[in-house]
Amino acid sequence: MSVYDELFDNQQVVRQIRQKLPRLFLLAELESQRNGKVGMEVGSVREKILIALLMYKFGLDRVNTGIAITEPEIDVIVDDEPLSIKTITIPHNLPIRGVKVSWSVDAETALKFKKEYFPSCDMMLVEIRWDSAGHLYLFKKHSQREILTKLGAGNYLKLPTQGRNTRGVELTSEALRLLIKDASTRKIDIDFPHEQLDYKEVYKRWLDAWREI
Numbered sequence: 293m294s295v296y297d298e299l300f301d302n303q304q305v306v307r308q309i310r311q312k313l314p315r316l317f318l319l320a321e322l323e324s325q326r327n328g329k330v331g332m333e334v335g336s337v338r339e340k341i342l343i344a345l346l347m348y349k350f351g352l353d354r355v356n357t358g359i360a361i362t363e364p365e366i367d368v369i370v371d372d373e374p375l376s377i378k379t380i381t382i383p384h385n386l387p388i389r390g391v392k393v394s395w396s397v398d399a400e401t402a403l404k405f406k407k408e409y410f411p412s413c414d415m416m417l418v419e420i421r422w423d424s425a426g427h428l429y430l431f432k433k434h435s436q437r438e439i440l441t442k443l444g445a446g447n448y449l450k451l452p453t454q455g456r457n458t459r460g461v462e463l464t465s466e467a468l469r470l471l472i473k474d475a476s477t478r479k480i481d482i483d484f485p486h487e488q489l490d491y492k493e494v495y496k497r498w499l500d501a502w503r504e505i
Contacts, residue, residue: 294414295371296430298349300478305349309428314484316341317379317420323494338379342416343368346375364394364405365412374413384424388468391417392460393449402451402461409449409461411436422486430478431471439470 299305317338324334346368347355356369366374380391393409396402415431440448443466450462463471471477 294430294432295350295373296375296414296416297478299345300430300480302349306480309345309480310482313341313345313418313428313482315487315489317418317484318487318489319493322489322491335379338418339367339377342377342379342418346370376413376415378415379418379420381420381422382426384421387465388419388472389462389465391463391468393463394461395459396452396461399452399454405461406445406449406451409440409445411440418482420484422484424484426482426484428480428482429472431474432476435471435474435476439467439474443467443470 299309320334320337320341321330323337324331343355343357350370354371359366359368365376367377368375376393378391378393380388382388382390394402394405396405411433414433415429415436417429417431419426419429443464447464448467450464452459452461472479
């Protein structure tokens with residue numbers, strides 16, 4: 293058991309995740325849009341939303357966000373237990389894929405990462421499927437290591453295609469399939485209705501701050 297299992301065992305928190313996360317992620321997309329297109333920064337905004345969830349559940353004093361920007365895997369630490377946070381948007385009719393574990397910018401760096409990679413912490417993954425059913429997963433460190441060892445790095449990680457504008461090392465579809473079906477994996481089913489939000493909502497918190505006396 294890790295501290296993060298508490299999120300999945302607390303039914304009040306589970307209900308709040310199901311009710312609030314889709315809307316918060318919609319706001320993240322609005323905040324990250326330019327000319328109607330969602331920018332790459334949306335991943336960082338979603339990560340902050342999930343870290344705020346951890347702060348809400350565990351309290352500010354138990355959550356450490358002072359992670360070095362050069363740290364390739366860990367995004368947050370709760371009670372000395374590190375966690376990697378990933379989010380991915382998938383069309384409702386396609387299998388899950390494209391989850392990046394490293395944003396390596398060149399082939400040499402990506403190959404080095406592949407050779408050295410060995411999961412060091414649990415991974416939280418949100419599978420977003422707008423107007424369909426998505427999930428919040430918790431992949432345990434030991435299951436990641438077992439599946440990596442079973443498949444081998446070549447079948448666990450997918451390197452970026454040379455000559456194309458692709459960035460980062462991804463988990464393969466087979467690795468994701470095995471992680472999702474692993475007995476130790478925790479899961480919350482979440483419906484992601486794609487509401488029409490007023491773009492002004494993105495500015496509400498800043499507007500409220502200006503209005504404060």
